[in-house]
Amino acid sequence: MALTAVVLSLLAAPALAGPGDKALDDVRILSADDMQGRAPGTPGSEKARAYILSRFAQIGLSPVGERFEQPFSYVKRDGSTVRGINLVARIKGGAEGGRVIVVSAHYDHLGVHDGQIYNGADDNASGVAGLLAVAEAFKQQPPKHDVILAVVDAEEGGLRGAKAFVADPPVPLASIGLNVNFDMLSKNPNNELYAAGAAPFPSLKPILVKVAMTAPVTLKLGHDTDADGKQNNWTDQSDHYAFAEQGVPWVYFGVEDHPEYHKPSDDFATVPQDFFKRSVATVVQATLALERDLDDLAKASGR
Numbered sequence: 001m002a003l004t005a006v007v008l009s010l011l012a013a014p015a016l017a018g019p020g021d022k023a024l025d026d027v028r029i030l031s032a033d034d035m036q037g038r039a040p041g042t043p044g045s046e047k048a049r050a051y052i053l054s055r056f057a058q059i060g061l062s063p064v065g066e067r068f069e070q071p072f073s074y075v076k077r078d079g080s081t082v083r084g085i086n087l088v089a090r091i092k093g094g095a096e097g098g099r100v101i102v103v104s105a106h107y108d109h110l111g112v113h114d115g116q117i118y119n120g121a122d123d124n125a126s127g128v129a130g131l132l133a134v135a136e137a138f139k140q141q142p143p144k145h146d147v148i149l150a151v152v153d154a155e156e157g158g159l160r161g162a163k164a165f166v167a168d169p170p171v172p173l174a175s176i177g178l179n180v181n182f183d184m185l186s187k188n189p190n191n192e193l194y195a196a197g198a199a200p201f202p203s204l205k206p207i208l209v210k211v212a213m214t215a216p217v218t219l220k221l222g223h224d225t226d227a228d229g230k231q232n233n234w235t236d237q238s239d240h241y242a243f244a245e246q247g248v249p250w251v252y253f254g255v256e257d258h259p260e261y262h263k264p265s266d267d268f269a270t271v272p273q274d275f276f277k278r279s280v281a282t283v284v285q286a287t288l289a290l291e292r293d294l295d296d297l298a299k300a301s302g303r
Contacts, residue, residue, distance in 0.1 A: 026129035031121035039111025064170035072164035084153035099177035106155030127182035162239035177298035181240035197251035203300035216278035
């Protein structure tokens with residue numbers, strides 16, 4: 001199906017009732033069986049991009065250059081070449097020039113294996129929905145700094161999309177004061193969401209602690225040192241690591257692993273909807289606060 005036709009069909013899809021359910025609707029659509037698990041280079045990935053682009057249009061986002069799509073390619077272990085595509089948008093800040101904040105989330109997942117679809121509702125349709133909610137918030141409450149929204153591909157295969165982004169960034173890398181990354185926002189039985197990054201970048205801590213005081217979920221700081229074992233240090237476990245390798249400060253919002261992690265059961269039916277909506281509200285609140293203090297954060301980290 002042509003991309004335009006896909007967009008039109010997705011826009012015609014029935015939405016859940018109420019403006020507060022937009023993020024849930026995003027997860028429901030992106031993790032549906034017809035997205036085929038959103039593996040890079042597949043028709044399901046193309047359909048997911050079409051939906052995300054339709055949401056960009058609804059929100060009123062603009063590309064950094066001529067197009068939202070930023071293609072890249074990589075070679076898999078079996079020698080085959082895969083073409084990935086990042087989707088990158090910008091919301092202009094009120095001040096000319098200056099620092100930029102990059103908000104990222106990967107839209108790919110594991111595809112289809114042995115006839116089973118790995119829908120990736122939490123991983124990472126939920127993060128994309130969080131990014132779109134942040135974009136809507138910044139359109140309603142214009143930022144001081146430019147906000148780059150990077151919906152990246154091929155995270156599951158080694159952070160390929162994020163690495164392609166930082167290798168050929170749409171703005172000078174030195175201007176990026178902070179990366180805010182969302183990966184798995186929707187499932188935690190203890191009402192907990194983690195913000196990692198304050199240990200390597202202590203200037204983040206007072207902002208995040210202040211957000212945690214009024215957040216609608218229990219926002220906890222951690223998972224950014226080896227204190228509880230390297231496996232519990234999330235520094236290199238999602239797309240923010242591509243920024244970290246280039247010296248860009250980062251904060252990563254996510255939940256701890258759960259029984260549906262990388263399983264076919266990670267679908268919309270297993271998303272606890274109330275927690276997810278509160279989790280999205282929390283990351284929106286936090287990202288707005290981080291953008292407001294971006295200059296001080298960047299100075300504190302030497303950027």
